[in-house]
Amino acid sequence: MKKYTYTEKKDTRSGFGAGLVEAGRRNKDVVALCADLVGSLKMGDFIKEFPERFVQVGIAEANMMGIAAGMTIGGKIPFTGTFANFSTGRVYDQIRQSIAYSDKNVKICASHAGLTLGEDGATHQILEDIGMMKMLPGMTVINPCDYNQTKAATIAIAEHHGPVYLRFGRPVLPIFTDADQEFIIGKAWMVNEGTDVSIFATGHLVWEAIKAGEKLAEMGISAEIINIHTIKPLDEEAVLKSVAKTGCVVSAEEHNRLGGLGDSIAQLLVKNTPVPMEYVAVNDSFGESGTPEQLMKKYGLDDEHIIQAVQKVMSRKK
Amino acid sequence: MKQETKTIEELQQIATQVRRDILRMVHGCQSGHPGGSLGCTDYLVALYFRIMNRSKDFNMNGEGEDLFFLSNGHISPVWYSVLARAGYFDVSELKTFRKLDSRLQGHPTTHEGLPGIRIASGSLGQGMSVAIGAALTKKLNGDTGLVFSLHGDGELQEGQIWEAALFAPHNKVDNLVSAIDVNGQQIDGPTDQVLALGNLRAKWEAFGWEVLDMNGNDLQEVIRVLEQAKEKAFNGKPIMILMQTNMGHGVDFMMGSHKWHGVAPNDEQLEKALAQLESPLQDY
Numbered sequence: 001m002k003k004y005t006y007t008e009k010k011d012t013r014s015g016f017g018a019g020l021v022e023a024g025r026r027n028k029d030v031v032a033l034c035a036d037l038v039g040s041l042k043m044g045d046f047i048k049e050f051p052e053r054f055v056q057v058g059i060a061e062a063n064m065m066g067i068a069a070g071m072t073i074g075g076k077i078p079f080t081g082t083f084a085n086f087s088t089g090r091v092y093d094q095i096r097q098s099i100a101y102s103d104k105n106v107k108i109c110a111s112h113a114g115l116t117l118g119e120d121g122a123t124h125q126i127l128e129d130i131g132m133m134k135m136l137p138g139m140t141v142i143n144p145c146d147y148n149q150t151k152a153a154t155i156a157i158a159e160h161h162g163p164v165y166l167r168f169g170r171p172v173l174p175i176f177t178d179a180d181q182e183f184i185i186g187k188a189w190m191v192n193e194g195t196d197v198s199i200f201a202t203g204h205l206v207w208e209a210i211k212a213g214e215k216l217a218e219m220g221i222s223a224e225i226i227n228i229h230t231i232k233p234l235d236e237e238a239v240l241k242s243v244a245k246t247g248c249v250v251s252a253e254e255h256n257r258l259g260g261l262g263d264s265i266a267q268l269l270v271k272n273t274p275v276p277m278e279y280v281a282v283n284d285s286f287g288e289s290g291t292p293e294q295l296m297k298k299y300g301l302d303d304e305h306i307i308q309a310v311q312k313v314m315s316r317k318k
Numbered sequence: 319m320k321q322e323t324k325t326i327e328e329l330q331q332i333a334t335q336v337r338r339d340i341l342r343m344v345h346g347c348q349s350g351h352p353g354g355s356l357g358c359t360d361y362l363v364a365l366y367f368r369i370m371n372r373s374k375d376f377n378m379n380g381e382g383e384d385l386f387f388l389s390n391g392h393i394s395p396v397w398y399s400v401l402a403r404a405g406y407f408d409v410s411e412l413k414t415f416r417k418l419d420s421r422l423q424g425h426p427t428t429h430e431g432l433p434g435i436r437i438a439s440g441s442l443g444q445g446m447s448v449a450i451g452a453a454l455t456k457k458l459n460g461d462t463g464l465v466f467s468l469h470g471d472g473e474l475q476e477g478q479i480w481e482a483a484l485f486a487p488h489n490k491v492d493n494l495v496s497a498i499d500v501n502g503q504q505i506d507g508p509t510d511q512v513l514a515l516g517n518l519r520a521k522w523e524a525f526g527w528e529v530l531d532m533n534g535n536d537l538q539e540v541i542r543v544l545e546q547a548k549e550k551a552f553n554g555k556p557i558m559i560l561m562q563t564n565m566g567h568g569v570d571f572m573m574g575s576h577k578w579h580g581v582a583p584n585d586e587q588l589e590k591a592l593a594q595l596e597s598p599l600q601d602y
Contacts, residue, residue: 031458052458053458055454055489057481057485058481058484058485060481060484060485062443062444062447062477062478062481063447063450063478063481063482063485064447065447066444066445066446066447066448066450066451066478066482067447067448067450067451067454067485068451069437069447069448069451070387070437070447070448070449070450070451070452070453070454070455071451071452071454071455072451072455073378073379073380073385073436073437073448073451073452073455074379074380074381074452074455074456074458074459074461075379075381075455075459076455076458078451093441093444094444094447094478096441097438097439097440097441097444098437098438098444098447098448101427101428101429101438102427102428102429102437102438103428103429104437
């Protein structure tokens with residue numbers, strides 16, 4: 001089992017900010033738009049380096065999505081930035097018609113996703129965004145797990161043609177992936193090989209899965225941990241290959257149990273190789289105010305809940 | 319790239335033919351929106367056959383060209399007819415309007431690859447933002463082409479329009495010429511009764527736009543005001559044309575009523591309407 005250590009902690013949104021600057025350096029057509037959340041989205045460095053390629057739209061997210069769609073006509077690659085809640089639910093119809101149906105090369109970059117936004121509470125803690133975005137035909141949905149992966153993903157989506165939803169967050173978490181990693185959209189990342197259970201985790205839950213895996217090893221359980229950073233298109237081959245070996249599945253995500261990564265995996269399994277599966281996800285509820293750690297524990301998204309889910313699913317395997 | 323030099327008489331003939339196309343398309347599938355289409359015919363004919371610098375061949379990025387965006391996508395019949403008559407696709411394809419496997423969807427879309435269309439529209443209120451985006455890209459690219467957009471007056475009830483209205487003057491998007499089809503009608507009745515729009519000139523001026531008035535059913539005036547709008551471009555302000563039209567213009571029994579917003583004529587009504595629109599050009 002590979003041991004993951006870290007020397008530094010950072011927020012994934014800062015990975016986005018760093019990736020955006022790098023994407024801007026590599027391609028002059030990369031432009032950025034923001035709806036009055038420049039500091040929160042860490043867009044400051046991009047604005048400093050490319051002031052003429054930044055559009056401040058004010059608190060008007062619908063207009064931002066439309067402008068981004070329009071800017072693609074003439075070859076720009078717009079990256080929109082606001083909180084995940086205002087990047088999806090608030091502007092669903094604008095994304096649907098002007099971006100997805102119109103096949104526009106817009107990168108919808110969404111920070112403060114999920115419960116770990118913390119104290120602001122449920123109005124801002126969207127847990128339905130992955131579901132909304134993955135239902136749109138042609139939309140790529142990516143939820144990276146740490147600073148380095150978010151930076152790499154941001155650079156990668158600039159080189160991918162088509163609409164993308166990139167989801168990241170606010171909490172400061174360990175950096176455990178390589179700084180020089182190659183990010184391949186739609187390609188799952190093997191975190192640790194195992195034989196007893198497959199844990200498919202996305203976003204902030206990958207670190208929780210790693211912690212859970214270490215504790216499970218001490219209990220004599222060999223967990224295979226796979227990072228599904230791209231929820232759509234799902235790496236079906238990687239999922240099925242792992243399940244063929246382990247015979248049971250735990251999905252882990254900072255999202256509603258309905259419509260997220262777990263459902264995508266369940267659908268794949270039902271069609272191919274039905275095996276016992278447990279979800280680590282928010283159980284169809286809204287969040288509330290609290291610290292990220294408190295919320296992850298209360299809503300069942302920490303390493304302990306992953307361990308419980310593993311024990312339950314393995315008992316069902318027999 | 320070229321601007322066409324047709325005479326007023328030739329443009330009138332095209333407009334009449336486009337009105338025939340609209341009626342026949344809507345009749346052919348017994349669905350669609352003839353009222354607003356007939357009202358906006360003169361504007362679109364002037365735009366495509368006189369005003370815009372445009373390439374004969376369609377390319378999505380439209381570099382160096384003037385661009386047009388239709389925000390009130392339900393008047394697709396007039397746009398499809400004008401695009402076909404302007405040579406973007408064969409006029410015979412107009413007969414497929416709203417039918418299965420057609421590129422001429424009920425509302426305009428890029429999804430089926432119909433030349434001339436750069437964004438889907440239909441869900442209202444989105445086109446001004448898109449037009450602004452395209453205008454910003456033109457500026458970034460050093461492209462001196464203009465961006466035109468058309469909106470319904472009922473569409474102004476959508477909030478996104480006012481987000482865009484605030485944005486464009488603040489950002490000096492002065493390569494944008496928008497127009498509102500002020501026909502005073504929407505599906506549920508006169509706009510004054512459904513949700514009154516008040517003084518549109520005062521509103522747009524207060525937001526910081528250069529506002530022009532235009533009788534949208536007088537072809538000569540349409541050309542004059544659109545030329546004036548082009549002259550006023552690049553002066554620091556976006557331009558808004560308040561275009562008064564008659565819904566159903568050109569067909570006496572359709573004019574001025576919201577009843578023909580989204581209703582197709584029957585055989586007898588079609589015959590009666592076409593008799594009022596004699597054209598030397600060929601039907602599709």
